[in-house]
Every structure is written in structure tokens, then in C-alpha cells.
Amino acid sequence: MSSLTKGSRFIDSLVLNTIQREAVEYDDGPQLVFAGAGTGKTRVLTAKIAYLIKEKQFFPNHIFAATFTNKAAREMRERIENLVGISCKGLWIGTFHSLCARILRRESHLIGFKPAFSIYDDSDQRSLIKKVMKELQIDDRSMQPKKLLHTISKFKNACLTVNEIEQRADSYYQREIIKAYVLYQKMLKDADAMDFDDLITNTVFLFRKNPSALEAYRRQFGYVLVDEYQDTNTSQFELIKLLAYAHKRIFVVGDDDQSIYSWRGAQIENILSFDKIFSSAKVFKLEQNYRSPASVLNFANAIIKDNVNRADKQLWTAIKSEKEVLVTRFRDDRQEAEKIVESVIARKQRGVALGEMAILFRTNAQSRQFEESLRKKKVGYILVGGTSFYERKEVKDCIAYLRLLVNPKDSVSCERILNVPPRGIGNRSIEKLIELSKTNQVSLFDLIMKKNFESISGRAKTGLEEFNSMYALLIDLVKEGRSPEELLEEILALSGYIDMLENEDSEESKSRLENINELLNALSIWQEENSGRSLADFLEEVTLVSDIDKWDKEKDAINLMTLHAAKGLEFNTAFIVGVEDGLLPSRQNFGDDSKIEEERRLFYVGATRAMDHLECSYVDTRRRFGSILPMEPSRYLEAIPKELYRFKDNSFSYTATERFSFKTEERPKKRAFREPRPKREPVFSQEPQFDDFSQDTVQFRMGQMVSHAKYGTGKVLSISGFGPDMQLTILFNDGARKKMMAKFAKLQVL
DNA sequence: TTGTTTATTCTTTTT
DNA sequence: GAATAAACAA
Numbered sequence: 001m002s003s004l005t006k007g008s009r010f011i012d013s014l015v016l017n018t019i020q021r022e023a024v025e026y027d028d029g030p031q032l033v034f035a036g037a038g039t040g041k042t043r044v045l046t047a048k049i050a051y052l053i054k055e056k057q058f059f060p061n062h063i064f065a066a067t068f069t070n071k072a073a074r075e076m077r078e079r080i081e082n083l084v085g086i087s088c089k090g091l092w093i094g095t096f097h098s099l100c101a102r103i104l105r106r107e108s109h110l111i112g113f114k115p116a117f118s119i120y121d122d123s124d125q126r127s128l129i130k131k132v133m134k135e136l137q138i139d140d141r142s143m144q145p146k147k148l149l150h151t152i153s154k155f156k157n158a159c160l161t162v163n164e165i166e167q168r169a170d171s172y173y174q175r176e177i178i179k180a181y182v183l184y185q186k187m188l189k190d191a192d193a194m195d196f197d198d199l200i201t202n203t204v205f206l207f208r209k210n211p212s213a214l215e216a217y218r219r220q221f222g223y224v225l226v227d228e229y230q231d232t233n234t235s236q237f238e239l240i241k242l243l244a245y246a247h248k249r250i251f252v253v254g255d256d257d258q259s260i261y262s263w264r265g266a267q268i269e270n271i272l273s274f275d276k277i278f279s280s281a282k283v284f285k286l287e288q289n290y291r292s293p294a295s296v297l298n299f300a301n302a303i304i305k306d307n308v309n310r311a312d313k314q315l316w317t318a319i320k321s322e323k324e325v326l327v328t329r330f331r332d333d334r335q336e337a338e339k340i341v342e343s344v345i346a347r348k349q350r351g352v353a354l355g356e357m358a359i360l361f362r363t364n365a366q367s368r369q370f371e372e373s374l375r376k377k378k379v380g381y382i383l384v385g386g387t388s389f390y391e392r393k394e395v396k397d398c399i400a401y402l403r404l405l406v407n408p409k410d411s412v413s414c415e416r417i418l419n420v421p422p423r424g425i426g427n428r429s430i431e432k433l434i435e436l437s438k439t440n441q442v443s444l445f446d447l448i449m450k451k452n453f454e455s456i457s458g459r460a461k462t463g464l465e466e467f468n469s470m471y472a473l474l475i476d477l478v479k480e481g482r483s484p485e486e487l488l489e490e491i492l493a494l495s496g497y498i499d500m501l502e503n504e505d506s507e508e509s510k511s512r513l514e515n516i517n518e519l520l521n522a523l524s525i526w527q528e529e530n531s532g533r534s535l536a537d538f539l540e541e542v543t544l545v546s547d548i549d550k551w552d553k554e555k556d557a558i559n560l561m562t563l564h565a566a567k568g569l570e571f572n573t574a575f576i577v578g579v580e581d582g583l584l585p586s587r588q589n590f591g592d593d594s595k596i597e598e599e600r601r602l603f604y605v606g607a608t609r610a611m612d613h614l615e616c617s618y619v620d621t622r623r624r625f626g627s628i629l630p631m632e633p634s635r636y637l638e639a640i641p642k643e644l645y646r647f648k649d650n651s652f653s654y655t656a657t658e659r660f661s662f663k664t665e666e667r668p669k670k671r672a673f674r675e676p677r678p679k680r681e682p683v684f685s686q687e688p689q690f691d692d693f694s695q696d697t698v699q700f701r702m703g704q705m706v707s708h709a710k711y712g713t714g715k716v717l718s719i720s721g722f723g724p725d726m727q728l729t730i731l732f733n734d735g736a737r738k739k740m741m742a743k744f745a746k747l748q749v750l
Numbered sequence: 751t752t753g754t755t756t757a758t759t760c761t762t763t764t765t
Numbered sequence: 766g767a768a769t770a771a772a773c774a775a
Contacts, residue, residue, distance in 0.1 A: 069765085097765050122764085196765050264764065363762055385764085419751095426751045459751075546765065564763045586762050602763080625760070626766040 010054045014047045014083065016040075023284040024048050027056070030244075030278035032229075032271070033253040036315045037300070037608035038291030038570070041253050045227055046076050048251055049091070050083035052223055061090030064221040064243065066236070068228040070095055070549040072568060076227075092221070096236050097196060098544050100203040104194070107213055111206050116536045118193040118403055118410045119543045123396065125149055125195050127412050132183045138176060152181050156197035157265025159204055159235040190443070192409040197265075200235045207242045218243055228568070229254030229274070233265035241277070250278065256311050257304050260564060260602045262594070272311060285313055289608075291570055293321030295644075296614045300607040302640045307597045321612065325645040327637065328617040331652070332628075333578070336619050337369035339650055340575055341377050343615070344558055347573060352612075354380060356572035358559040360606045362584045365624075366577065367560050380557035385547045385565050394501075394512040395519050399542060401491045404471070405478055406536045409443040418444075421500040423463030429456055445471075470494045484535045485524045492516065563606045574610040576603070579618045580631040603636050620651055 011025060020040055023033050024047045035041035049065060052058040067073040073094045081088050092099060101119065108115045120128065129145045129152075132138075155165055162182050169175045188194060194202060207214040224244040226232065229252040232240075244250040252274060259268040275281040289297055297317045304310070330336040340359065348354055359370055364386045374381045389395060397420055400413035407413075419425040432455065437447045447453065449471060453464050477490060492498045498516075501509040526538055548565050559571070563584075566574075578584060584603060589595035607614055618633045707713045 095765065199765085260763075261765095263762080365761060422752070424751065428751085544765070548764095562763065583762090588762070599762095623766090 011051065014050070016043070016047060017288065019284055019286055020044050020047070023286075024051050026282060026284075028282070029248050030274075030281040031251045031284065032274045032278075032281050033251070033284045033286065034255060034271075034311060034313060035253050035286045036255055036289060036313060037258065037605070038289040038317075039286035039315070040290060041227075041255070041286070042072075042076065042079075042568075044286070045225065045251075045253050046079045046083065049076075049093075049225065050080050053080070053086075053088070054084050058223055059090065060088040061092065062220060062222040063091055063093075063225070064099065064223070065091070065093040065225040066096045066099060066227065066240075067093060068095065068231060068568065070098065070545055071551065072227065073098075074549075095544070096232075096239070097199045098540075100199040100239070101540060101544065103203055103217070104199065104206070107206055107210075110210050110213060111202060112189070113194070114192050114407065114409075116192075116406045118191065118407045118413065119199070119540060120188070120193050120195045120412065121391075121543050123391065124193075124412050127416065128187055128191075129180070129184060131412075132180050132187060136176070136179055136183060138180065143176070148177065148180055151177055152184060153197050154265060155181060156201045157233040157235055159201055159238050161205070187411070190409065191411045192407050193412070197235070200233075200239060204235055204238045204242065207239075214242060218246060222247065223249045223251070225250070226252040227254075228258075230256050230259035230268060230271045231261040231264075231266040232270050234267055234270075235265075237267070237270050245278075248278065248280070256309075257307070257601055258567060258605050260567065260598060260605060262598055268309065272309070287313055287315055289315045289317040290319075291611050292317060292608060292614075293319045293323070293612065295321055295324055296607065296610045296612075299325045299614065299640065299644050300604055302644055303600060303607060303636055304604040306639055307600055309594070309597060323613055326613075326615045326648060327579075327645045328615065328648045329633070329651050330617055330619045331621070331650070332619050333366075333369050333622045335650070336577060336617055337373040340577065340615075340617065341370070341373040341379060343575075344379060345377065347613075348379075352572050353555050354558045355553040355555045357575070358561065358566065358569070358571040358573070358609065359575045359577060360561060360563050360566050360609070361577050362563060362586065362602075363578075364562060366583075370560055370577075374558070380554075382551065382554060382557045382559050384551045384559065384561040388547045389515070389518070390542050392512075392515055394515055397497070398488060398491070398516065398519055399539065401495070402484070402488060402535060403539055404445060405474060405487065406534075406539060408445045408449075411444050414444045414448075417495075418448075418467065419463070421496050423466055424459035425463045425467075426460065429460035429464075432456060483527055484538055485520060485527055487535070488520060488523060563602045566609050567605050570609055570611050572611050573613045574606065574615070576606045576614070576616045578622070579603070579616045579634045579637055580622070581634050582629075582631065583622075584634050584636070600636055603634075616645075 011021065014021075014024070016024060017040075020043065023031065023044055033041075033044060035044065045065075049063060052063060053060055065073075065076070067076065077088055077091060077093055080091070092102075094102075104111075104113070104117070105115050108117060118124075126145055126149070129149050130140070133140055133143070133145060133148070162178070162185060165181065166178055169178050188198065207217070221243050224240060226240060231254070240250065240252075252271070254271045256268055256271050259266060259271070262268065275283065292300070294317055297315055301315060328339070330339060344354070344357055344359075347357065361367065367383055367386060371381065371383065390399070397417055400410075400416045403410050403413040404417070415430065418430060433444060433447065433453065436452065436455070437444045440447065440452060442450070442452070448464055448468055451465075451468060453461065456464060473494065474487065474490060477487060482490075498513070501513050501516075523538065526541070530537065548561070551559075551561075553559070563576070581587075585596050585599035589599060607616075616637065618637065619631055621628050622631050623629075
């Protein structure tokens with residue numbers, strides 16, 4: 001029973017409009033909710049779950065809810081807990097990938113995997129496919145590794161087994177691909193590893209092969225909910241069907257106009273024909289937008305109206321505003337960045353917090369110009385995406401070392417670090433070792449640990465023995481129950497990784513050391529927040545957590561991200577930059593109508609992020625691939641009626657700095673006299689970034705009391721370096737002595 | 751075997 | 766114009 005007083009019902013405590021409320025209360029079979037941008041999709045979904053728990057007596061752990069990002073999952077869990085007033089720890093809410101990983105870890109024995117299987121990310125996959133191609137002697141000129149992986153991914157997303165595909169091969173080329181697919185899967189299995197797609201497909205295969213396991217999960221998950229349903233792929237839909245087709249307690253929310261992931265296998269048909277599979281499905285349409293003023297919404301509606309393949313609907317808003325959407329033309333990408341940063345500063349002065357603004361672009365490469373301008377003008381910013389922290393070489397090396405302790409069969413990780421730092425084990429020796437491991441039917445790592453490398457000669461042999469004794473020691477430390485952080489510290493010391501970087505003593509090696517420090521910090525924080533969880537859990541999180549998951553609005557930093565990353569977010573002001581043909585839509589999609597429609601949706605997604613003001617811009621020339629290319633405004637822009645926006649032509653205005661930079665641009669580049677490019681500051685992309693503040697660093701002195709988010713208060717013992725390189729040694733009140741980079745430590749001066 | 755220089759491809763978008 | 770691979774020197 002609800003804890004509310006008699007007469008007032010739980011549903012009344014939820015703030016919902018008529019249709020939202022109907023969707024929440026409906027209890028008669030499958031539901032499909034079309035939730036246009038800004039119509040309260042998250043509100044309905046959280047309300048529905050809360051309602052199930054509060055009014056329909058569902059236990060939280062009987063609900064399976066798939067979201068698109070871990071961040072969305074976390075936020076929804078919190079909102080639900082607030083609504084129902086109890087802890088919802090048991091609730092199965094997360095991305096398809098993390099939910100499936102959870103199931104697979106429990107049931108791995110059913111499909112011949114260890115519970116601690118590795119999860120391979122992009123670069124691991126690339127290494128593995130290269131091994132496959134080498135073994136099959138496929139020339140990587142005739143077939144690019146990336147393309148091959150993409151094809152394999154397509155097979156998996158369509159939930160096709162190797163056997164099913166083998167029958168379809170009708171050319172030499174296709175048979176080669178299938179051979180590669182087969183070997184790739186075998187090597188994954190041998191390495192006790194799965195790639196991202198496997199997490200979903202293996203769960204499906206597991207359920208198909210084990211009816212009793214399926215039955216158990218089907219009974220547990222009395223209700224299945226899916227967010228961002230327009231972006232599910234076939235294997236995800238298969239999974240949903242397996243879980244919910246029998247009992248029909250399924251609730252999906254999405255917006256076909258925001259389907260932007262077909263390149264990842266998403267089937268827009270899943271949402272457009274949901275009611276064909278779940279035939280009694282009731283459809284709800286949320287069309288009132290609570291986010292944007294009419295000017296923005298009319299502009300957005302005009303973008304999307306040209307799409308053919310969409311469900312019929314019309315968004316409307318009651319929010320009024322005199323402000324118009326602004327479309328600006330600039331001379332080049334540099335001017336675009338500078339002028340937009342100027343508008344950002346102007347808006348800030350008019351009271352809009354930086355954190356409430358976002359610059360959205362099609363490709364990650366576009367962020368650079370904006371970063372430079374923002375730094376120059378000392379505006380704080382957060383860059384979401386791009387090369388993420390966990391993709392950095394040194395960080396991946398550390399992860400590989402750790403992975404090998406959890407999963408000794410992980411051959412990709414083993415090969416990665418076998419000779420890093422250099423131990424005299426070169427290509428030739430590695431090839432010999434792989435040969436040996438194949439004939440002896442043991443993993444590379446086991447081979448080395450059992451010292452089965454007699455046939456290897458001199459220098460390499462010494463290296464292998466070194467490696468062997470290092471891991472022997474590490475394995476003992478694991479048995480002693482050392483913490484992940486301690487293990488990594490030992491690895492870095494024993495392997496000589498730290499020494500290698502310290503001896504190098506270059507800007508680059510310094511930044512690598514910083515990143516490693518950052519990883520150690522992250523690991524120790526994680527340890528504290530997740531006591532009782534294992535190293536394997538940390539490693540899983542590291543691969544499954546994306547950049548956007550860690551992102552949080554920060555009051556004093558503007559947000560930079562791709563249009564894809566912006567899905568589901570909202571900002572007072574959005575700048576969509578580079579609205580040009582060849583970029584948005586991408587040149588590569590010219591000639592493919594469905595892709596052109598998809599990118600139109602991407603533009604639409606961007607436009608509907610704005611809660612108050614929207615600006616779009618395009619340039620005449622843009623630097624790409626190191627050369628200057630002429631650009632044309634996007635076909636999408638040209639299709640929008642002129643009365644829906646105000647146009648501003650900035651392409652002829654010059655400023656002093658621009659004229660200067662124009663000159664440097666024209667200066668002939670003589671190799672001999674060109675100054676070396678200054679190295680970019682190594683930065684953790686999630687942190688707000690500022691220009692070199694060496695001029696105004698006055699806040700630390702010896703003996704100064706400071707406070708740190710994790711370690712509490714402490715005293716500055718010594719200071720070395722200055723500006724962005726400043727390092728502080730701090731004695732904390734709990735007795736811990738830590739050396740940290742001033743700019744990363746986020747210390748508060750007391 | 752290792753570190754450096756040179757050639758080449760590449761940019762969509764990401765769990 | 767950067768990241769990677771191949772080619773080459775030590």
C-alpha cells in the first residue's frame with residue numbers, strides 16, 4: 001500500500017499532463033510511447049517505474065530497464081528513489097551493454113566463458129582483427145581492418161550466427177570475410193574475451209540455448225522498459241522479445257525523429273513497426289514540448305519536415321520568446337571559433353552561466369579551433385568525447401597489465417605489454433612464442449609462466465624470465481589480497497614503466513606520467529566508493545563507461561561535444577557550428593537517402609537542445625586534412641524558410657587579431673626555420689580547461705593549509721615546478737603524504 | 751632489437 | 766596535420 005494519506009493517490013503526486021498520466025497508468029499490454037524532443041520522456045519513464053513499484057507492487061529487482069547511457073541510468077535511478085522514497089538498489093537499470101555484462105558474468109559457464117572474461121574495446125578489437133588477418137594472410141590493402149570489423153559488427157548486430165552466415169556466402173570475397181569472422185570469434189573465445197557486440201548477442205544466444213536460464217530471467221523480470229527505443233538494434237530487440245514476448249509487460253519510449261545510430265546497427269523500423277511484433281500495443285504520443293520557445297521549435301520542425309520515413313506527429317510549445325534563431329556566415333573556421341567565443345562571453349555577461357551553453361559539432365576534429373579560442377580568451381570549457389582518458393596508450397598499457405592478472409588467457413593484453421617497456425622481446429620472438437602457444441594449446445601468458453620458452457635465445461630469453469618473475473610476484477600479491485591500487489603501483493615499479501618514462505624526461509613522457517597518476521587516483525577513489533567489488537569490476541567499468549557518462553554540467557565551463565553526444569541533454573543556449581554540406585551531412589553519406597535523412601535528424605536533435613536561444617553557423621572555407629577547402633552551407637539550412645531565422649553575414653568583418661593571424665597563415669613555410677610546434681597541454685578531457693595560468697598562480701605557499709575532495713585537509717610541505725607543472729607535496733591530517741599536480745588536485749585553499 | 755625518419759591514410763558519429 | 770605503419774640506421 002502507498003504510504004500517502006487516504007484519498008490522495010500516488011499518481012497525483014507525480015506532475016504529469018493528461019497523456020503522460022495515461023501512459024503511466026495504462027496496464028493492459030505492450031506500450032509504445034512516442035516522446036518528441038523535450039516532451040518529458042524521462043519524466044514519464046521514471047514515473048512509470050515508480051508507479052510500478054509503488055502502486056503495482058513490483059520489487060525493484062523485478063524491473064529491467066535499458067537506457068542509452070550509464071549517466072541516464074544513474075539519474076533515473078535517483079529520480080525514482082526520490083519518487084518512491086525507498087532505495088532502488090536492486091533495480092536493473094543500465095545500458096544494454098552493462099545489463100548484459102551482468103547477466104553474462106553470472107551465467108558465463110553456460111556458454112564456456114569464465115566469469116572474469118575480458119571486454120575488448122575498439123583498439124583491442126583492432127589488434128585482434130590484425131592478428132586474424134595475418135594468420136589468414138589477408139592483405140590489409142585489399143580489406144581494411146576497420147571495414148572488416150564493421151562487417152563483423154553488422155553480422156552480430158543482426159544477431160546472425162557464424163553458421164547462418166556461412167550459407168549466404170556466394171563469392172570468394174565473402175567467404176574470406178566469413179573465414180575471418182570465424183577465426184575472430186575463436187580467438188575471442190580462446191582469450192576469454194568478448195567485444196561490445198558480443199555482450200548483447202552472447203546473451204541472446206545464451207537464452208536461446210538454455211531455456212531454463214531464460215525462464216528464470218523471464219520470471220525475474222516481470223516488467224521490461226526501454227528508453228531511446230529508436231536506437232535499438234536487432235540483437236537488442238531479440239533480447240527484449242525473449243524477455244517480454246511471453247508476458248507482454250513491456251514499455252518502450254522513443255522518438256523516430258531522433259534516431260541517429262543506424263551506423264551502429266540501430267533499426268528505426270524497431271520503433272516504426274513495434275506494434276506489428278507486439279500486436280496489441282497501445283501507442284501514446286507526447287507532443288507538447290516543455291523545453292524550447294516557439295522560434296526554436298518552428299525552426300526544428302522545419303528541419304525535420306522533409307523526412308519521409310517518420311511517424312506522423314507535430315510538436316508544439318506554449319513557451320513564447322521574442323528571440324529569433326540566428327544563422328551566421330563566417331569567412332573560415334578560425335573566425336567562426338573566435339566570433340562564437342565572443343558571443344559566448346557576451347551572453348555570459350548578460351547572465352547566462354557558461355555551463356548552460358553548449359557548442360555542438362558534427363565531428364570531434366572541429367573542437368580544436370574552439371578550444372584554442374576559448375583558451376586564448378580564458379573561458380573555461382569541458383570537452384566531452386574525443387580521445388578519452390582510457391584510450392591513451394599509457395593508460396591502456398596499465399589496464400592490460402591489470403587485465404592479465406584477472407584473465408590470464410587475454411592474449412591481446414599479453415601481447416600488448418610483453419615488450420613494454422622494452423625487454424628485448426622483439427617481433428621475431430613474439431611470433432615464435434605464438435607459434436609455441438598454438439602447438440602446445442596454452443595461452444601465451446601460461447606459456448611464459450610455465451617457462452616453456454626453451455627454444456628462445458639469449459636476449460629475449462632474459463626478458464621473458466624477467467616478465468615471468470614479475471608476474472609470479474604479482475600473482476602472489478593478488479593472493480595476499482592487495483588492493484587494485486597497490487597492484488598497479490607494484491606493476492609500475494616492477495616493470496620499470498615509471499623508470500622508462502622518467503628517464504625519457506620529455507614533455508610527452510611528463511604528460512604520460514601525469515595520466516598514470518590520474519589513473520592511480522581514479523583507481524583509489526573507485527576503491528573507496530566500491531568497497532567489496534573486485535578488480536574485474538573496475539576493468540569492466542573502465543571499458544563500458546563512456547565520456548558522456550562522467551560528464552556533469554559545471555557552472556563556469558562551456559560544454560563542447562558532438563551532436564551525437566548531445567542527445568538527451570538541454571542547454572539554455574546551443575551553438576550548432578559547421579552546418580555545411582560535406583560536414584552536416586557528411587560527404588560520405590552523399591547519395592544515400594536514408595543516411596541523408598539520418599543526418600537531418602542529427603541536426604534536428606541539435607536544434608531541439610536549446611531552451612532559450614539557438615545559433616547555427618557555417619563558413620566559406622575550412623581547414624581539413626591540413627589543407628583549406630571551400631565549403632557551402634548545408635542543404636538542410638537552405639531548405640528552411642527564411643522567415644524562421646535571422647541571417648547575419650560575418651564573412652567580411654576583420655579584427656586585429658585575425659588580420660595578424662591571416663598574415664602568419666600566408667607566410668611561406670620554410671622547414672628549416674619553422675619553430676617546433678608547442679606541445680599541447682596534456683589534459684584530462686573531463687576537467688574544465690584554462691590557458692596557462694602561470695602568471696596568476698599565487699594561491700599556494702609552503703605551510704599553506706588546503707583541502708582535497710578525497711583526502712580532506714592537509715598542509716603543503718613543498719612546491720616544485722610552476723604554472724601548469726606545479727607539483728605539491730601535501731601532508732594530510734590522516735597522516736598520508738601525497739605528491740600531486742596542483743592543476744589536477746582541485747585543492748581548496750583554507 | 752631498438753629508435754628514428756619517412757610515407758601513408760585519414761575524420762563521421764560510440765556502447 | 767596527426768596518427769600509424771613501413772623503412773631504415775645503429
